[in-house]
Amino acid sequence: MAVSFESGRKLARGFILASMLVAGPASALAPEHEIKRLMLATEEAVATERWGEAGEYLNRLQAIEGKKPADYFFYRGRVMFQAAQLNEAQAALEAYVKQAGAEGAHYQEALGLITDVEKARAAKAAAPKTPNGETAKIAVIEPAGDQSMASLRQLYLTDTDREALTIHLNSLLDVAGWRADRAVVKLDRPADVEYRVDTAESTISIQEIRRSPDGRVVRKTSQMPVFGINPLVEWGCESAASSCWVYDPRDGSRLFQLSYNRDQAQDIAQTLGRLIRNLQAPNGS
Incomplete structure (x- = not known):
């Protein structure tokens, strides 16, 4: 195979x-x-x-x-x-x-x-990466430049790019939570799967929040050290599963399970890539 x-x-x-x-x-x-x-x-x-x-x-x-x-x-x-x-x-x-x-x-x-x-x-x-050996990707978002960072800092009233990107990523994740029942979306009812991120020096902390039908809430936190990983973040959507995913740049496994909205998945992948790149920079702020 x-x-x-x-x-x-x-x-x-x-x-x-x-x-x-x-x-x-x-x-x-x-x-x-x-x-x-x-x-x-x-x-x-x-x-x-x-x-x-x-x-x-x-x-x-x-x-x-x-x-x-x-x-x-x-x-x-x-x-x-x-x-x-x-x-x-x-x-x-x-x-x-x-x-x-x-x-x-x-x-x-x-x-x-x-x-x-x-x-x-x-x-x-x-596999080692060479200029002619890159594998084609379904949907890859290359981190954007810093031209919009000033507007993000102004929007979120922050002094640093890192803080602005973190708040922006969490804002995007807030509205992209995955729900088992896509037909019923209530503003006062949280999604079945949600995520929150935080940063500390060279690490992104990711909290996954899963809610079961009986009301139980399971929270799981993982750490993503950013050094040595590629800030090009893949994403993809599959209608059969009614989900979009953002994939872990370390090994390609599923990192975020999101609602079926390609634009939201793309924005989240792009912002995560920018945050990774910021944390990798020696003078990142």
């Missing part, structure tokens, strides 16, 4: 070509029949390792309104893994396991693929 990241980039580019080959006029079939047709086409494409075609069929499936079968997430996970899109692959495979359960036809294979994703992510984090 191993996949190289160079071949992953080629596969991702191949999806574009495949879209021109398999895309045709809109189907006259009812959605439930079109879903079954495209699932059969996806299964055949995956079986013969025509990954570009499989990716296009899956994209067309995603655009169809209606409930998708559990196998849709399994095949999406396989195709994303082949394209070296590790974050999306893991989210899709976990969605399959959750929906299909242990009785699913691909249950064992999905668990194995999730392990392969973790191994690939660890290898990616450990």
